[in-house]
Amino acid sequence: MSDIPLDIYSQPSDDISSNLNGSTIVEENVPLNTSIAAGLAINITPSAEFATVSVEKAVSKLNTDGTSGISSVEEVDRRRELHGTNEVNSDDDDDNNGKLGLLKRFLSGFIEDRLILLLIGSAIVSAILHNVGDAISITAAVIIVMLVGFIQEYKSEKSIEALNKLVPAMCHLVRFGRESHVLAATLVPGDIVVFRVGDRIPADLRIIDSVDLSLDESSLTGEPDPVHKSSDPVPENPTGIIPISDRHCIAFMGTLVKEGHGRGLVVATGKKTAFGSIFEMMSTVDKPKTPLQTAMDRLGKELSLFSFVVIGIICIIGIWQGRSWLDMFQISVSLAVAAIPEGLPIIVTVTLALGVLRMAKRKAIVRRLPSVETLGSVNVICTDKTGTLTANHMTVSKMWCLSSMSTKENILNVGSTTDLRNYLAYDVKRTLEIGSLCNNATFSVEHSKFLGNPTDIAILEELTKFGLIDERDNYIKMKEISFNSKRKFMAVGLKQEKHDDKETSLMCVKGAFEVILSRSTNYLTEDGKINKLTEKNRETIIECANHLASDGLRVLAFASRPCQGDDDFTKFSEDDIDDLTFTGLIGMRDPPRATVKPAIKKLLQGGVHIIMITGDSPNTAVSIAKQIGIPVVDQETSVLTGDKLKTMTNEQLANVINHVNIFARATPEDKLNIVQALKKRGDVVAMTGDGVNDAPALKLADIGISMGIIGTDVAKEASDMILTDDDFSTILTAVEEGKGIFNNIQNFLTFQLSTSIAALSMIALATAFNLPNPLNAMQILWINILMDGPPAQSLGVEPVDHEVMKKPPRSRSERILTMGVLGRILGTAFCIILGTVFICVKEMSTNGEMSARDTTMTFTCFVFFDMFNALACRHSTKSIFQIGIFSNTMFNLSVGLSLVAQLCVIYVPVLQHIFKTENLSAFDLLLLTCLGSTVFVVDELRKFIVNQYLTNYVEEENRYATMV
Ligand SMILES: Nc1ncnc2c1ncn2[C@@H]1O[C@H](COP(=O)(O)OP(=O)(O)OP(=O)(O)O)[C@@H](O)[C@H]1O
Ligand SMILES: [Ca+2]
Numbered sequence: 001m002s003d004i005p006l007d008i009y010s011q012p013s014d015d016i017s018s019n020l021n022g023s024t025i026v027e028e029n030v031p032l033n034t035s036i037a038a039g040l041a042i043n044i045t046p047s048a049e050f051a052t053v054s055v056e057k058a059v060s061k062l063n064t065d066g067t068s069g070i071s072s073v074e075e076v077d078r079r080r081e082l083h084g085t086n087e088v089n090s091d092d093d094d095d096n097n098g099k100l101g102l103l104k105r106f107l108s109g110f111i112e113d114r115l116i117l118l119l120i121g122s123a124i125v126s127a128i129l130h131n132v133g134d135a136i137s138i139t140a141a142v143i144i145v146m147l148v149g150f151i152q153e154y155k156s157e158k159s160i161e162a163l164n165k166l167v168p169a170m171c172h173l174v175r176f177g178r179e180s181h182v183l184a185a186t187l188v189p190g191d192i193v194v195f196r197v198g199d200r201i202p203a204d205l206r207i208i209d210s211v212d213l214s215l216d217e218s219s220l221t222g223e224p225d226p227v228h229k230s231s232d233p234v235p236e237n238p239t240g241i242i243p244i245s246d247r248h249c250i251a252f253m254g255t256l257v258k259e260g261h262g263r264g265l266v267v268a269t270g271k272k273t274a275f276g277s278i279f280e281m282m283s284t285v286d287k288p289k290t291p292l293q294t295a296m297d298r299l300g301k302e303l304s305l306f307s308f309v310v311i312g313i314i315c316i317i318g319i320w321q322g323r324s325w326l327d328m329f330q331i332s333v334s335l336a337v338a339a340i341p342e343g344l345p346i347i348v349t350v351t352l353a354l355g356v357l358r359m360a361k362r363k364a365i366v367r368r369l370p371s372v373e374t375l376g377s378v379n380v381i382c383t384d385k386t387g388t389l390t391a392n393h394m395t396v397s398k399m400w401c402l403s404s405m406s407t408k409e410n411i412l413n414v415g416s417t418t419d420l421r422n423y424l425a426y427d428v429k430r431t432l433e434i435g436s437l438c439n440n441a442t443f444s445v446e447h448s449k450f451l452g453n454p455t456d457i458a459i460l461e462e463l464t465k466f467g468l469i470d471e472r473d474n475y476i477k478m479k480e481i482s483f484n485s486k487r488k489f490m491a492v493g494l495k496q497e498k499h500d501d502k503e504t505s506l507m508c509v510k511g512a513f514e515v516i517l518s519r520s521t522n523y524l525t526e527d528g529k530i531n532k533l534t535e536k537n538r539e540t541i542i543e544c545a546n547h548l549a550s551d552g553l554r555v556l557a558f559a560s561r562p563c564q565g566d567d568d569f570t571k572f573s574e575d576d577i578d579d580l581t582f583t584g585l586i587g588m589r590d591p592p593r594a595t596v597k598p599a600i601k602k603l604l605q606g607g608v609h610i611i612m613i614t615g616d617s618p619n620t621a622v623s624i625a626k627q628i629g630i631p632v633v634d635q636e637t638s639v640l641t642g643d644k645l646k647t648m649t650n651e652q653l654a655n656v657i658n659h660v661n662i663f664a665r666a667t668p669e670d671k672l673n674i675v676q677a678l679k680k681r682g683d684v685v686a687m688t689g690d691g692v693n694d695a696p697a698l699k700l701a702d703i704g705i706s707m708g709i710i711g712t713d714v715a716k717e718a719s720d721m722i723l724t725d726d727d728f729s730t731i732l733t734a735v736e737e738g739k740g741i742f743n744n745i746q747n748f749l750t751f752q753l754s755t756s757i758a759a760l761s762m763i764a765l766a767t768a769f770n771l772p773n774p775l776n777a778m779q780i781l782w783i784n785i786l787m788d789g790p791p792a793q794s795l796g797v798e799p800v801d802h803e804v805m806k807k808p809p810r811s812r813s814e815r816i817l818t819m820g821v822l823g824r825i826l827g828t829a830f831c832i833i834l835g836t837v838f839i840c841v842k843e844m845s846t847n848g849e850m851s852a853r854d855t856t857m858t859f860t861c862f863v864f865f866d867m868f869n870a871l872a873c874r875h876s877t878k879s880i881f882q883i884g885i886f887s888n889t890m891f892n893l894s895v896g897l898s899l900v901a902q903l904c905v906i907y908v909p910v911l912q913h914i915f916k917t918e919n920l921s922a923f924d925l926l927l928l929t930c931l932g933s934t935v936f937v938v939d940e941l942r943k944f945i946v947n948q949y950l951t952n953y954v955e956e957e958n959r960y961a962t963m964v
Helices: 014-038 046-051 055-061 073-083 092-112 114-128 132-164 274-282 291-320 325-339 344-361 369-375 426-437 454-466 513-518 535-550 596-605 618-628 642-647 650-659 668-680 692-700 713-718 729-768 777-788 790-795 802-806 819-844 852-872 889-907 909-915 922-963
Strands: 170-175 178-183 192-196 204-216 256-268 364-366 380-384 395-400 442-444 449-451 475-481 489-496 505-512 520-524 530-532 554-562 580-589 609-613 639-641 662-664 685-689 703-707 721-723
Touching: 046 204, 046 256, 055 204, 055 256, 092 114, 092 132, 114 132, 114 325, 132 325, 132 344, 132 777, 132 909, 192 204, 256 713, 291 325, 291 344, 291 729, 325 729, 325 777, 344 364, 344 369, 344 729, 344 790, 364 369, 364 729, 369 703, 369 729, 380 668, 395 454, 395 535, 426 454, 426 505, 426 520, 426 554, 426 580, 449 454, 454 580, 505 513, 513 520, 513 535, 513 554, 513 580, 535 554, 535 580, 535 618, 596 609, 596 618, 596 729, 596 802, 609 618, 609 668, 618 639, 618 662, 639 642, 642 662, 642 668, 650 668, 668 685, 668 692, 685 692, 685 729, 692 703, 692 713, 703 713, 721 729, 729 777, 729 790, 729 802, 729 819, 729 852, 777 790, 777 852, 777 909, 790 852, 790 889, 819 852, 819 922, 852 889, 852 922, 889 909
Parallel strands: 380 609, 380 685, 520 580, 609 662, 639 662, 685 703, 703 721
Antiparallel strands: 170 178, 170 192, 192 256, 204 256, 364 721, 395 580, 442 449, 475 489, 489 505, 505 554, 520 530, 554 580
């Protein structure tokens, strides 16, 4: 079996790269060293070459412009022609091999498979013994077996390759003097790239300018701490070799911007990057397998050993009984080929890969195959509120100012009024002014809407209702402390343009009301005076803020302060934002997504604990939670705030977390503690995140989930799954698929193992009772194709049954072969053996030996049994009539084709010759169909009984639940 890329982002997963770290740096320098030694023209990598030259030199060397980039389309095309696309794992190599490569691979399959070699050997022996018919038959059968196996493996590789293309890397490119957001693959040397915090570096860049830039290079060097980078060239080194870790003015492809921002000149793309050269090496390293694949490999080995022992015994007894040793040898080897589920790992991989592609269509991109398995076991989901549970579309709903509205009864309902010019008391006006000044949203003429933070946009959109304008044009922004989830406020320092020769400077602040209030000492009155805030005033403000929040609104407070000249701007830091004048509160509505409520209901039914983690206030969070059906039993135990969380030890947290559904006023750092506490309890945790600070928690969670739209590259890189629509309900889809895929794997396992056991036991029985062999070598090989091939594979793509969510999450340690599955396997095998032996004995009783007709009947009987068995295996508990006979087209197609092929084997003369069969009558076929269907009927009965028992059980559970 071929390697399976577990990480489908175009970057190696951490575990792989860290294994290679030691050799990484050395490897890149090896050609360098040797070429120096040889005195040849130095084959130096571009990043090493450009590390020592100045920015100006680098720009002129690459014949480009440091600000506007490459100037013509022709030039870009020429460079792409020369350097190729910016991809490390392009398909070029594959195409070069073409058809010849495929043939070579097909043929090498014969040599690698020892059992097949044995079969070919036996064909040659047959030929030498003048048994040409047998020789041809075996050779033909072997070719068919290999062909089916080969096609399957080829398709599995193709579907895995498709996974690699699910998450294309993007970047901000400057070309022809314009900035645009493009696929990273389009970059050529000489391009200019802009990057900011959270981005992934798209190629090897010579940094042109940077602000506080630090990069996480762990994927390249294994160094866990971010590395500071700048545009200063590195001094030349006497040895001529500058290690990767010392190239401080180079930003390497695949590394992540942890802080700051900057611009860089593309010096190397694709395979010529430092990352590309490691990637080449890495693709030859065996990728680790998923737990399920490892389990399947183990199971395969165990089964092989078991089969070998049984076959060995059969073989010895047979020869001892004086049967033809060549016959015995052929049958034993075919039996070994059949009984060994060599198709099992391939089917598991294809099932996982196809499942991942299906999920991608449903907006969940799984980046690592093992995560598909883990998804079915998830029993806790920690989710952000804004944007994931809610639409992330804010509108100002209510407003309140202390002086002009005094109490919560007078809160101004902004949402329902269209003209608000009459409400413009001094404090109201000031609050809105601060809102527009302390704001980073911009109006895009191109899109004819505001772009930026939804909170900021909401304020700007409200101005016209009050007849106000955006005040930012009249001021110069001197300083800014940007908003982040930890700080929970934003502040700007502004200077008004000279007005009557007087210069006014001020500081405007907006943010969470607790934060603003604690930094305020005064408030603004409705006629423009500044008064001291009394304790009573503070209580009133808190009461009103809580009132707004209980309505599900996000509450922002606004404040300002005059500044004394430039002095205040030079020391404009987080700690200096105090002594503010409070002006008012604004409440914003961010409606829950419509799909969230039903999704939460289903997840809760499935025994999944849902925890909302939000930066908003407890009241807002509780109100939203109630709207979407997250249970909040009482606010004391169900809600924990970030402050309280910080005072708790991990043990304390682990003890109470069972009852907690909401973490409010939480910071990204809190998420890490929450995941730790949950994992300590043995939970399987899914956690969402989007920012740079969320990365550690995403990594630690069993399933880290990042947001496709608002998420940063850093978060995506750390995550196991990406929601391309940022929608919480997509998580349900993914969990459903995860559970469904696991069920499908169990189902085809049931099918394969029952067939295998039945075939093995029949030959064993026949040998033990000294009867002629009921199936010959070619027939056994044919059965192997059905069992390992298309019918089994099509069980893996059975559509997900939405009722899987009614079952609790699978425990992490649960084996794939549960007692229930084993029971089904043995029961089915028993049924098949009984029926086939019956036909065999009945046919043989007419003349006492195995004629062509007898073996045809027995063989066809087994195949019919097997096809009905496949039908029964489509679902473990539901009747085929419940899931719909036509709901799995691939299944019907492959079973249909198998049956047609079986008829060909019976009626087409050439095939009759190979398989030693002869024509059967219509009555024979009817009889065999009826007999074969018994395995299906019996299983339907079993399902009926199980369901009866299950519904009773569920009702019992429900009754119990309502009693409590
Ligand atoms: N752009 C902003 N400027 C100033 N203050 C803001 C801004 N956005 C939010 N706030 C304030 O910070 C608080 C916390 O916001 P934060 O962004 O941390 O929550 P959130 O992370 O969006 O919620 P969630 O974690 O559910 O996504 C808000 O309640 C609000 O008062
Ligand atoms: Ca097999």
